[in-house]
Amino acid sequence: MTRVHDMGGRFGDGPVKPDDADAPTFTTDWHARALAVTLACGALGQWNIDISRHARERLSPRDYTGFSYYEKWISALADLLVERGVLTKADLAGQADDTAHPLASKMLEANAVASALALGGPAERDSKVRANFSIGQAVSCRHPAANHLVNGGHTRLPAYAAGARGYILRLHGSHVLPDSNAHDLGEAPEPLYAVRFAASELWAHPEHADDQVILDLWQCYLVPL
Amino acid sequence: MPHDDPDHPHALLPPDPALRVKALETILTRKGLIDPAALDEIIDTYQNKIGPQNGAQVVARAWHDPEFRAALLQDATAAVTDLGYFGRQGEHMVAVENTPDLHNMVVCTLCSCYPWPLLGIPPAWYKSDAYRARVVREPRKVLAEFGVTLPANTAVRVWDSTAEVRYLVIPMRPEGSEGLDLDALVALVTRDSMIGTGLAQVPK
Numbered sequence: 001m002t003r004v005h006d007m008g009g010r011f012g013d014g015p016v017k018p019d020d021a022d023a024p025t026f027t028t029d030w031h032a033r034a035l036a037v038t039l040a041c042g043a044l045g046q047w048n049i050d051i052s053r054h055a056r057e058r059l060s061p062r063d064y065t066g067f068s069y070y071e072k073w074i075s076a077l078a079d080l081l082v083e084r085g086v087l088t089k090a091d092l093a094g095q096a097d098d099t100a101h102p103l104a105s106k107m108l109e110a111n112a113v114a115s116a117l118a119l120g121g122p123a124e125r126d127s128k129v130r131a132n133f134s135i136g137q138a139v140s141c142r143h144p145a146a147n148h149l150v151n152g153g154h155t156r157l158p159a160y161a162a163g164a165r166g167y168i169l170r171l172h173g174s175h176v177l178p179d180s181n182a183h184d185l186g187e188a189p190e191p192l193y194a195v196r197f198a199a200s201e202l203w204a205h206p207e208h209a210d211d212q213v214i215l216d217l218w219q220c221y222l223v224p225l
Numbered sequence: 226m227p228h229d230d231p232d233h234p235h236a237l238l239p240p241d242p243a244l245r246v247k248a249l250e251t252i253l254t255r256k257g258l259i260d261p262a263a264l265d266e267i268i269d270t271y272q273n274k275i276g277p278q279n280g281a282q283v284v285a286r287a288w289h290d291p292e293f294r295a296a297l298l299q300d301a302t303a304a305v306t307d308l309g310y311f312g313r314q315g316e317h318m319v320a321v322e323n324t325p326d327l328h329n330m331v332v333c334t335l336c337s338c339y340p341w342p343l344l345g346i347p348p349a350w351y352k353s354d355a356y357r358a359r360v361v362r363e364p365r366k367v368l369a370e371f372g373v374t375l376p377a378n379t380a381v382r383v384w385d386s387t388a389e390v391r392y393l394v395i396p397m398r399p400e401g402s403e404g405l406d407l408d409a410l411v412a413l414v415t416r417d418s419m420i421g422t423g424l425a426q427v428p429k
Binding site for chain 2: 011077119194
């Protein structure tokens with residue numbers, strides 16, 4: 001069982017509403033601010049991208065569904081700041097003291113923004129885990145779609161692909177395993193593949209016999225056929 | 226272990242989202258954990274410096290220069306880095322090319338992964354539940370909502386960005402664009418054509 005964010009294939013969401021070509025990047029100032037605060041807090045180095053994704057996914061289903069996109073970001077960020085010990089609940093409740101914070105030396109300064117954004121966070125690593133699958137090989141996704149290390153933990157295997165049969169399309173090298181990295185269990189890099197699935201393998205009523213879906217999947221998500 | 230505490234700390238902040246952001250920014254600033262000037266710099270970067278104009282340069286060059294196209298399809302990360310496009314949310318790039326037989330589209334069903342250095346911050350529809358939920362299951366109906374109808378003999382390939390690999394669609398070069406220079410080609414490349422929800426513009 002996965003969480004509310006895992007919505008690929010779901011029915012009932014209605015039409016997609018394209019924007020105008022000249023739509024602004026941020027429709028309101030607080031959207032921009034929410035993104036910037038989130039990125040700046042990431043620079044404090046108290047979590048990784050998998051931990052931050054999992055924080056958004058752990059919003060209650062009611063919050064996840066009811067919140068707008070950047071409300072999810074800012075609310076999950078507040079949760080994460082408390083969970084990682086950066087802030088306290090008293091801080092959030094308006095009882096913050098202004099004494100120097102031990103992490104203040106890590107604050108992202110304006111003149112370091114360009115280099116921090118340019119650096120990014122590459123996920124490819126050297127790994128001792130051998131690639132077990134070759135291009136074109138038939139595989140199936142493990143079932144159910146779930147983190148096998150932590151009950152209820154983060155995974156990047158969507159439920160719609162669990163148990164589905166596909167074919168290895170390409171090998172991306174070895175990448176950090178989110179199922180481990182989201183839970184402070186280490187990066188555990190292993191081979192990552194693009195895997196091709198026929199739409200008819202995933203959906204009871206595919207739109208077209210030749211349509212396909214490609215997912216990036218770690219080796220431990222896959223079972224040989 | 227995941228913490229499924231029903232009393233999430235975020236509920237201690239004001240419920241109005243604009244006030245919630247402001248309150249958190251104020252707390253963090255007073256503690257010396259964030260610099261408001263750095264926030265301005267981040268916003269300026271994604272509002273004014275990084276956006277789909279970057280990806281359009283890549284696509285136009287791929288149309289214009291066969292050697293660049295080959296390098297892009299071989300190792301997109303290296304090819305776009307050479308043009309100066311790299312960084313956060315574009316660390317591992319793959320370019321996928323549309324042909325008369327195959328139309329590529331990109332989504333992130335689990336969150337909102339998107340190639341920031343080439344396309345900027347994703348539009349609201351890309352992050353919407355409707356797009357995330359539906360495009361993997363009914364890409365042709367979603368395309369119709371963007372005003373795009375594909376020939377019946379064109380297969381659709383939807384890339385679900387489930388890892389840190391980011392995909393850029395190279396749309397088909399439009400008819401009537403033969404002989405155009407690089408700048409004229411750039412103007413034909415729309416953001417949506419690089420996500421796969423649109424086609425490149427036909428020259429007027």
